[in-house]
Amino acid sequence: MIFGRGLRVEYSLTNIGKDLYIQGGWRASSDAARFGVTDPATEEVISEVADASCTDALDAVEAAAAAGPAWAARAPRERGEVLRCAFELLIRHREAFARLITLESGKALTEARSEVTYAAEFLRWYSEEAVRIQGLLSTAPSGTNRIIVIRQPIGVCVLITPWNFPAAMATRKIGPALAAGCTVVLKPAKETPLTALALASLFEEAGVPPGVINVLPTRRSAAVVAAMLQDPRVRKLSFTGSTETGRVLLAQAAQQVIKCSMELGGNAPFLVFEDADMDLAVASAMIAKLRNGGESCTAANRFYVQAPVAEEFSQRFAAAMAQVKLGSGLDERVQMGPLVNLQTRAKVAALVDEAQGAGGRILTGGRIPQRAGYFYEPTVIVDVPQNARVFREEIFGPVAPIATFESMEEAIRLANSTEFGLVSFVHTRDLSKALAVAERIEAGMVGINRGMVSDPAAPFGGWKHSGIGREGAHDGLLEYLETKYIAAGW
Secondary structure: OOOOOOOOOOOOOOOOOOOEEEEOOOEOOOOOOEEEEOOOHHHEEEEEOOOOOOHHHHHHHHHHHHHHHHHHHHHHHHHHHHHHEEEEEHHHHHHHHHHHHHHHHHHHHHHHHHHHHHHHHHEEEEEHHHOOOEEEEEEOOOOOEEEEEEEEOEEEEEHHHHHHHOOOOHHHHHHHHHHHOOEEEOOOOOOHHHHHHHHHHHHHOOOOOOOEEOOOOOOHHHHHHHHOOOOOOOOEEEEEEOOOHHHHHHHHHHOOOEEEEEEEEEEEEEEEOOOOOHHHHHHHHHHHHHHHHHOHHHHHHHHEEEEEHHHHHHHHHHHHHHOOEOOOOOOOOOOOOOOOHHHHHHHHHHHHHHHHHHOEEEEEOOOOOOOOOOOOOOEEEEOOOOOOHHHHOOOOOEEEEEEEOOOOHHHHHHHOOOEOEEEEEOOOHHHHHHHHHHHHHOOOOEEEEOOOOOOOOOOEEEEOOOOEEEOHHHHHHHHOOOEEEEOOOO
């Protein structure tokens, strides 16, 4: 830990900072406003944090802009070593971060631990990518000059993260930004600010200089983000969230011609062909559907099964879903926690009720348990008509609607029958068929015979209304760099 400061921070609910983190220090919001953070498993307020104002947002931009030149001038290896130190710290404090994530998001502790490991891997990956910012030297075809291409940090970045993966979505953006030499203002979701604030302390302990990372919890997101996007010093926006909000932010960013990365909504199809390994297909479906209780943009949203095996798959999938243990994520025996809030659960319940009213048949679940917390039972519905909302909208909950198809052509048509194109899943023993389907599916990512595709070393992102740009891999680093061409003669 050459670059660490040795602060020995304790990352617990009682010990982390609860104010705004600006210019390397903690401070109250300009109007002293605060808001509560709720545990979705109990519906109880577990903490209060500072509620950033537009004034605070511009102060954070100022801090990031002031810190930018010195951070960009640091040797790439030094920036990488700071990220490597942050990786080591996050792994060392994995349990504490996992408990914070579970408390504020509701996800099961086992999943929260996996998220922390996943989040840390982005820091390790970009600690290595920091030294791989490469350019180009060539001779112009005319022979009159040399073509020199260099890449430089884009500048101040506004990062907006969702509540479903509060650690991983932050490090997936912070990692490449810092590796590239940029400074950032992170605005976490109002449902899950505690993890972001704990990360601020962790990065400080890792040796990130004041102003390079600033964290602004707020429930006044629209005004706060708009204020930052109107500031000419902001040159990059990275957003993960709904397509509806993404459209609004793109319009605002256009006023200052801000470079944007958008990881937006999904409506992932899960295709099961008749020659699929049924044990593997069911196991993959459980992962693809129930990761974070279905509250994931990569969650399987629509299940299409070839007619000859539809009954078998549906029954086996329903039996597996019926065995999932619900409860507080802090209970080691629990496999799925609550949904994040009352509004999310209400939407999930409405989608199920409408599908059932349209002729859908519930094989398991379909109910709100009689207990505190925003729980909803894992649900499988068959015989759902294609025009049902549950097939057209992102569910963001533990609900699996199933329909059948007859041919590969029909499966591809169904998979592509949406404005979204984030991820798709294909199950078949025939690799040539799988690759042929994968090539024709209109999505940025395809999982073949597996239920999860995310990897820090792979480019994550969607087609169509599911987003712009990529996160992860070397592609993610390029999102935070500007290209400069120099014509030189010698």
